Amino acid sequence: xxxxxxxxxxxxxxxxxxxxxxxxxxxxxxxxxxxxxxxxxxxxxxxxxxxxxxxxxxxxxxxxxxxxxxxxxxxxxxxxxxxxxxxxxxxxxxxxxxxxxxxxxxxxxxxx
Amino acid sequence: xxxxxxxxxxxxxxxxxxxxxxxxxxxxxxxxxxxxxxxxxxxxxxxxxxxxxxxxxxxxxxxxxxxxxxxxxxxxxxxxxxxxxxxxxxxxxxxxxxxxxxxxxxxxxxxx
Numbered sequence: 259x260x261x262x263x264x265x266x267x268x269x270x271x272x273x274x275x276x277x278x279x280x281x282x283x284x285x286x287x288x289x290x291x292x293x294x295x296x297x298x299x300x301x302x303x304x305x306x307x308x309x310x311x312x313x314x315x316x317x318x319x320x321x322x323x324x325x326x327x328x329x330x331x332x333x334x335x336x337x338x339x340x341x342x343x344x345x346x347x348x349x350x351x352x353x354x355x356x357x358x359x360x361x362x363x364x365x366x367x368x369x370x
Numbered sequence: 371x372x373x374x375x376x377x378x379x380x381x382x383x384x385x386x387x388x389x390x391x392x393x394x395x396x397x398x399x400x401x402x403x404x405x406x407x408x409x410x411x412x413x414x415x416x417x418x419x420x421x422x423x424x425x426x427x428x429x430x431x432x433x434x435x436x437x438x439x440x441x442x443x444x445x446x447x448x449x450x451x452x453x454x455x456x457x458x459x460x461x462x463x464x465x466x467x468x469x470x471x472x473x474x475x476x477x478x479x480x481x482x
Contacts, residue, residue: 266410290468301460301473302413345413349467357428358403358471362412 261285262348264361272369275336279364281346282328288348288359291329293320296343296363305331305344336368372397374474376461382480383451391446391477393461401464402444403428403471404436406457413460419444451481 264281271277283291291308306313308320308329319332329346343363350357374395383389395402403418405428415428419438433455435447444463448455461474 292471299476301475303473304470307470357415357418359415359429360405360413362410 260361261288261359262346262361264344264346264364266362266364268365268367270367270369271336273336273338275368276332276334277336277366278330278332279344279346279366280328280330281361281364283348284327285348285350285359288350290349291322292347292349292358293318293329293331294345294347294360296345298343302345302360333366336366338368338370341366341368372472374461374463374472376459376474376477378477379475380478382482384482385452386450389448389451389479391448391459391461391479393444393446393474394442395444395461395463395472396442397463397465397472398441399463399465399472400441401467401471402438403462404434404444404446405460405462406430406455407460407476408457416446416459451479453481455479456481 262283293305294302295305296302306315306320308322310322312321317334321330343365345363346361347358377392404416405413407413414430416434417436419425459477462471464471
């Protein structure tokens with residue numbers, strides 16, 4: 259089983275819709291989690307970090323559930339420009355603390 | 371401008387012909403990593419480096435070498451490329467384990 263798993267989608271939603279992605283992780287030693295956004299043929303860029311208490315940045319809300327070992331990303335009032343692939347990543351607490359493990363990504367397509 | 375650069379951006383080569391993909395960052399980051407991204411498999415870490423002269427294997431190191439002789443550069447070396455190394459490669463850097471990770475623009479490699 260992969261350490262970080264996501265539903266690849268695609269999620270096709272109309273503009274203005276609310277959409278949520280989940281990401282499950284299998285390594286309970288993961289210390290920190292992140293959501294990255296990747297546009298087609300471009301590099302991933304950090305969207306937001308995920309804190310245990312949950313965090314919100316405008317239309318985006320991230321949550322971490324350690325008991326069930328999943329993180330979520332909620333996008334409200336979807337825009338056409340939100341169309342992209344969303345990658346979740348977990349940082350292992352290994353000797354270096356540097357191993358960022360990514361899920362396969364969830365593709366979102368927002369339609370007019 | 372703070373950035374991670376990679377060269378070349380695109381490369382088509384033949385089996386067995388040694389190649390090097392360069393990576394450079396101008397943010398004085400300690401940590402640097404190489405990833406490959408393949409359809410259905412997501413981003414997988416090849417090698418990472420915590421500082422000058424300190425490198426370690428990631429999840430898929432076979433067939434690759436790296437070096438970190440100076441902080442800003444982290445080249446990826448394929449001594450004898452094979453077709454299964456055809457992929458999209460990303461270099462990344464960050465200041466410390468829990469900081470944002472910045473990615474380079476990617477190198478699309480095709481090995482015939």
